[in-house]
Amino acid sequence: MDRQLLSAIAHRDHPIAGPISDDTLDRLVRRAALPDRARILDLGCGEAAWSLRALELVPSAVADGVDVSPHAIAAAQRAADARGLSDRLSLHLTPAADFPATQPYDLVLCVGSTHAFGGLKGTMDAVSRFVRPGGLALVGEGFWERTPDRALAEAIGTYPGLAGTIAAAESDGWLTVYGHVSDLAEWDDYELSWTGTLARWAAANPGPDGEHALAVMREHRDMWLTGYRGVLGFVSLLLQRV
Template sequence: MDRQLLSAIAHRDHPIAAPVSETNLDRLLRRAALPEGARILDLGCGEGEWSLRALELVPSAVADGVDISPYALSSAERAAGARGPSDRLSLHSMPAAEFSASEPYDLVLCLGSTHAFGGLKETMDGLARFVRPGGLALVGEAFWERPPAPEIVEALGDYSDLAGTVEAAESKGWLTVYAHVSDLAEWDEYEWSWTGTLARWAAGNPGPDGEQALAAVREHRDMWLNGYRGVLGFVSLLLQRG
């Protein structure tokens, strides 16, 4: 089964696609205090929930969304049409690291997509190409709440602790002006939505794809409940470019 399709199905009931509640998503975007006519770039936009909410908060803003998943981009296009700002959201099917623009942005979003640039420090370098002087980046990154078991590091990759994550984000001359650390309730809502939505789809689609989806549910849920629950954290950093 196409892994991008599997991911798109799993995120249908949680289009934020990160362990962040709607309330805290709003809080982060409001803290950005975007100006009228703001230009927004969302790298790894998924279903476009972050961009769409920013466009709703600033009705004169425009946004570009970039992602490699055709399924996520189709969902973003449908959501934009249903919610109104389709004429202010341009979607681009390409790797985030390959996107280019002729004008700078007031806010660049990169939530849970730093792997597209090769890591957090490399992401901050990449985002600096797009953000105007004094502009903002909103970056979501995982970190270790407490030391993980070796098999969890092997499965998920290695991260820093929270202090090290902030230090890495600021190492390229950025300044953290606000942040939100996701709590356990936000993580549980995200994980139960991911596994539950995919499990329901698998039950309604018997056959090889359904079996593969159900296997992915069980593997993911086991790693979460018996491995990284309460160990892996997520921080959304609002950073200003010098």
């Protein structure tokens, strides 16, 4: 089974695809206070939970969602159809770094997808090319709540603390105007949904694919429970281009 399909299965019951509750997502999008006819770009959109909620809040807005996973794009299209928003959401199956924007956007989203641009600094540089002067970015990124041990840092990657993460986001013409640090309950809900949904699928699909999915689930769950739970944090920053 390919990694993108496994991810799509694991996120079926948690389409936000990150340690963020529905209420938090709603609050962050509302805080953007988007204008009428807003243009929204969702980089690494997954199932497009963020941009779909923004379209519901601003009935005259339009959005572009970009992702490399055909499974995520298909799920986003189904969600848009079900919510009557498919006429205002355009989906693009392409790497986020290759998306050829032709007009600036009022809000650019990149939540949990900064790896597409080589990290947070590269993401902010890319978003600067897409957003209009005075426009907004909503960026979600990991940070270390506590200093990890060496093995965990090598397994997950290099992150600063929260102060360093905000400083990196603001390093080149951006100002943080709001944000949210995911709490342990949001993390646990996300991880239990991710692992539980994948386990349930594996049980319903015995054979090589089910066994592989179960092995991936157990490896992920072990890394969470014995590694980064309470150590790795996640912050969603609403930033304004100044």
